[in-house]
Amino acid sequence: xxxxxxxxxxxxxxxxxxxxxxxxxxxxxxxxxxxxxxxxxxxxxxxxxxxxxxxxxxxxxxxxxxxxxxxxxxxxxxxxxxxxxxxxxxxxxxxxxxxxxxxxxxxxxxxxxxxxxxxxxxxxxxxxxxxxxxxxxxxxxxxxxxxxxxxxxxxxxxxxxxxxxxxxxxxxxxxxxxxxxxxxxxxxxxxxxxxxxxxxxxxxxxxxxxxxxxxxxxxxxxxxxxxxxxxxxxxxxxxxxxxxxxxxxxxxxxxxxxxxxxxxxxxxxxxxxxxxxx
Amino acid sequence: xxxxxxxxxxxxxxxxxxxxxxxxxxxxxxxxxxxxxxxxxxxxxxxxxxxxxxxxxxxxxxxxxxxxxxxxxxxxxxxxxxxxxxxxxxxxxxxxxxxxxxxxxxxxxxxxxxxxxxxxxxxxxxxxxxxxxxxxxxxxxxxxxxxxxxxxxxxxxxxxxxxxxxxxxxxxxxxxxxxxxxxxxxxxxxxxxxxxxxxxxxxxxxxxxxxx
Numbered sequence: 001x002x003x004x005x006x007x008x009x010x011x012x013x014x015x016x017x018x019x020x021x022x023x024x025x026x027x028x029x030x031x032x033x034x035x036x037x038x039x040x041x042x043x044x045x046x047x048x049x050x051x052x053x054x055x056x057x058x059x060x061x062x063x064x065x066x067x068x069x070x071x072x073x074x075x076x077x078x079x080x081x082x083x084x085x086x087x088x089x090x091x092x093x094x095x096x097x098x099x100x101x102x103x104x105x106x107x108x109x110x111x112x113x114x115x116x117x118x119x120x121x122x123x124x125x126x127x128x129x130x131x132x133x134x135x136x137x138x139x140x141x142x143x144x145x146x147x148x149x150x151x152x153x154x155x156x157x158x159x160x161x162x163x164x165x166x167x168x169x170x171x172x173x174x175x176x177x178x179x180x181x182x183x184x185x186x187x188x189x190x191x192x193x194x195x196x197x198x199x200x201x202x203x204x205x206x207x208x209x210x211x212x213x214x215x216x217x218x219x220x221x222x223x224x225x226x227x228x229x230x231x232x233x234x235x236x237x238x239x240x241x242x243x244x245x246x247x248x249x250x251x252x253x254x255x256x257x258x259x260x261x262x263x264x265x266x267x268x269x270x271x272x273x274x275x276x277x278x
Numbered sequence: 279x280x281x282x283x284x285x286x287x288x289x290x291x292x293x294x295x296x297x298x299x300x301x302x303x304x305x306x307x308x309x310x311x312x313x314x315x316x317x318x319x320x321x322x323x324x325x326x327x328x329x330x331x332x333x334x335x336x337x338x339x340x341x342x343x344x345x346x347x348x349x350x351x352x353x354x355x356x357x358x359x360x361x362x363x364x365x366x367x368x369x370x371x372x373x374x375x376x377x378x379x380x381x382x383x384x385x386x387x388x389x390x391x392x393x394x395x396x397x398x399x400x401x402x403x404x405x406x407x408x409x410x411x412x413x414x415x416x417x418x419x420x421x422x423x424x425x426x427x428x429x430x431x432x433x434x435x436x437x438x439x440x441x442x443x444x445x446x447x448x449x450x451x452x453x454x455x456x457x458x459x460x461x462x463x464x465x466x467x468x469x470x471x472x473x474x475x476x477x478x479x480x481x482x483x484x485x486x487x488x489x490x
Contacts, residue, residue, distance in 0.1 A: 019300050026471075026478050031489065073476025074469060100325040101318065130329040135383050150337050191387035205469040209462040217398035219391075225465070227472045247475050254471045 005275055010268040018261060025257050029250045033241065036249050043215055044232040047200045047222025051085055051175070054198075059174040060167065061086055061093040062141070062197075064189065066134065067181040068101030071204050077230035077244035078202040079109055079179050085237055087117040087124075092163055094173075095127045096141075096149075098134035098184055103127075107153055122152075123162045129153040134188035142170045142194050170194050177202065185211070190219055202229065227251060290485040293477050399427060426454045 004012075055061070063083070067075035086093050095110060097103045107127050119125055128149045131137040140148030145167065146158040158164050170176070171194045178185045179202040189199055198221050201211055205226030214220045224233050228251065230244025239245075295310040338347040353372060360369035401420040402409045429451035432444060440448050482488045 016301060022474075023478070026475055027482065030475070030479060030482060033489075071469075071473065073472045073474075073479070076476070100322040100329075103325060103329070129333070130325050132326070132330060135380075135387070139383070150333050155333075186391055187387065191383070191390045205465040205472065206462070207465075209458065209465050213395055217395045219394050226469060227475075228468065243479075247472060247479070250475045251468055251471050254475070255468070258467065258471075 005272065007268040007272040007275065010264060011272055022254060022257060025254055026250050029253045030246060033246070034249050034253075035240075035245070036252060038228075038232045038235040038245070038248065040232045040236060041225070041229070043212075043223035043225070044229050044236065045222070046215075047224055048085070048233060048236045050198070050200065050221045051089060051091075055089065055091055055174055057090040059091050060163075060172060061091050062170060062173045062176045063093050063095045064134075064176065064178045064180065064184060065095050065097050065102050065106040066099035066184050067105075067179060067204075068099055069105065071181040072105065073247055074204045074226040074230075075179055075181055075202070076105075076109065077227050077242065077247060078224055078233070079106060080113060081230050081233040081237065081239070081242065081244060082177060082179065082200075082202060082224070083110055083113050084117065084239070085233070087113065087119050088237070091175075092123075093125050094163070095125070096137070097128075097130045098132070098137060098188070099182065100130050100132075103130040103153065122156070126161050126163050127153040128158075134182075134184045135192060138170075138188040139192040142192055145169055170197050173197055175200065180204075180207075183207075185214070185220070190214070286485055290481055293481060297477075399423075426451070430454055 063086075065075075065079060067079075083093075095106050097106055110125065110127065111121075113119075114121065114125060121127075128145075129152065131140075131149065137148065145164070149158050151157050152161060166172070174197075176189060176193060176197050176199045178189050178199060181204050185199070185201055185203070193199065199219070201214070201220045201223040203211055203223070203225065205228065208223065208225040208229075211220065211223055215223060224230060227244055227247035230242070231248035232244075234240075234242035234244045292310050292313070295306045296314070298304055299307040335347060335351065338344040356368045357372045358369070359365040359367075401423060402412055402417070403420055403424065404417060405412050405414070429447045431451070432440075433448040433451035433455065435444070435448070483490060
């Protein structure tokens with residue numbers, strides 16, 4: 001039997017061992033709770049600064065939350081960090097979902113944070129439930145919220161909600177936030193929102209690269225990118241040990257491991273070819 | 279044992295079942311996959327009925343007196359005629375309405391989404407009294423932006439054969455596109471790892487109670 005070189009043996013490693021190493025790496029760094037300093041990126045800083053400096057206590061914010069369980073690791077920490085910021089700033093807000101599965105998750109998370117921050121449902125915040133067809137829904141909200149939504153998630157007519165007294169449409173909102181795992185920013189918000197409504201954006205990591213054009217054109221004032229962005233936002237708010245920080249640290253060390261795998265794999269392939277005379 | 283704990287155990291076991299695909303193809307993974315698709319579809323229908331059929335349609339027709347909304351339901355149901363050979367032409371009326379409506383909406387989308395980007399692509403390339411805040415670094419950034427913008431747009435000129443300087447510009451544009459796609463792919467890796475971390479966190483924190 002021909003003796004295989006160390007490079008050939010490296011190339012023949014079963015990929016399931018790599019999965020196991022990645023899994024062990026993630027578990028280790030989640031357990032260790034390593035606190036890595038977050039490098040605050042300009043888009044995250046800009047979003048934080050806009051909410052902190054340009055919005056006044058009692059201003060209305062529309063939070064669009066079209067994301068489901070499949071992206072909870074990214075949109076969940078974003079949602080928690082931003083909602084907590086709105087509450088600490090004493091801003092009033094409404095949540096709406098354009099994704100059926102997002103309705104209950106965003107409601108549950110918002111209720112938990114509201115209980116911690118002493119926010120009252122109906123007066124300080126409301127949830128409008130799920131509306132299909134984001135583009136048509138945002139167009140409807142821009143014209144008449146009560147006619148578009150009818151009732152909140154609990155079945156209370158919109159016109160009877162204390163928060164909605166004197167509020168007719170999106171022109172009465174000072175800021176909009178799209179925490180999303182789909183293309184709702186481009187297809188719905190930027191297309192059909194009123195000109196006066198400034199927007200912030202919280203996409204999953206995979207969508208973030210596309211959004212820099214919107215930052216450059218000032219169509220959005222700031223952005224937090226996936227779990228890493230949530231970690232930055234938590235740091236800006238002085239939250240220690242938040243979900244964003246936990247996840248972002250585990251992501252960073254997973255990336256290190258994957259980069260090591262890639263380097264080893266490429267070196268092994270090059271060396272094996274050289275030994276084979278290729 | 280309350281229902282929340284039962285739900286937690288079901289979720290944890292199904293999560294583990296889904297990850298068995300990493301070892302090899304197996305019936306447990308197939309079961310979990312089909313279950314997930316079925317539950318997601320069922321959940322979506324439930325939310326549709328509660329939030330749309332009841333909240334919007336029912337309220338409009340039976341509480342707000344907007345009787346004309348009653349026609350929306352049978353009109354939408356015409357879509358299902360697509361499953362019959364004889365009457366499938368009826369479904370095209372509904373599909374045509376949807377396409378027409380969305381085509382109209384996208385005209386507005388184009389002007390609202392892309393025109394501000396076209397406008398923002400006109401950037402100052404030198405300092406002047408008109409741009410007192412523009413630094414030398416900003417000028418360099420703007421020049422890089424313009425060069426990349428023009429070279430990438432050149433890459434998409436397919437109306438004639440690209441030769442000479444145009445071809446070289448297009449090749450440069452292609453390289454810039456590759457760099458951008460590399461950045462997107464890097465973010466994709468980060469996103470996928472984040473999803474895995476989310477499930478591992480669920481198993482550790484919510485199910486096993488580690489780190490609570």
